[in-house]
Amino acid sequence: MNELKLSKRLEEVAKSIPKGAMLADIGSDHAYLPCYAYLQGYIKGAIAGEITEGPFQSAVKQVEKTNLTDVIEVRKGDGLSVIKPGEVDCITIAGMGGTLIQTILEDGKEKLQGVTRLVLQPNIGAHHIRQWLIEHKWSLIDEKIMEDDGRIYEILVAEQGEPLESYDEKVEAGILVGPILAKEKNDAFKKKWNHELAHTKKIVEQMEKSATTKEGQEKKKKLENEIRIIEEVLS
DSSP: OOOOOOOHHHHHHHHTSOTTEEEEEETOTTTHHHHHHHHTTSEEEEEEEEOSHHHHHHHHHHHHHTTOTTTEEEEESSGGGGSOTTSOSEEEEEEEOHHHHHHHHHHTGGGGTTOOEEEEEESSOHHHHHHHHHHTTEEEEEEEEEEETTEEEEEEEEEESOTTTTOOSOHHHHHHHOHHHHHHOOHHHHHHHHHHHHHHHHHHHHHHHHOOSHHHHHHHHHHHHHHHHHHHHHO
16 A cells, blocks of 8 residues: 655655654645655654645545554644644644744644654745744754745754754844755755845835835835845855
């Protein structure tokens, strides 16, 4: 029963799950990730959480089809409300925006008791998650950036510990682009940030004419600071 195929990005997420973990996959969609992780021998069991009826039913069907109902339980609910404190030791949240992932962690933070690892794959806005991790004393132990099917994805792996350990003195830059990714600067990283740089410059150019209010000026200043950080990181 090992033929379940995952996308490249979810395969990378699975590789970051600690061996023998009890997993909660939040926003599990078809429950492909927990099923795959179990079949590959990464985990001993899982809870697949899904808030929407359609994906919840798909997850139930997938778990049944894969004959894993005794080790993977599909639960319906919002974010971390599907787990009890101490029930799992690893949480994966993949394929959502960074602000939504941050909200899920914030709203369910009392459920993180006993959790030793977070594996988070935001589609956009990874900086929101890095900020949250710092504020709640989670240490970034690994980051990956990769291209899959024409899109660029980041994966953040965190454990409880010294939150600024992987950052050098340029914390602001680290939060924006990723402290570990900035050291490696692989092709996907360069592609993403060259694109972001061009895009941000274009916005600032347009704001030259229109940013007359105090808020507009402040936003422009913030974007100019981002441009400076990105240029520095890429140089």
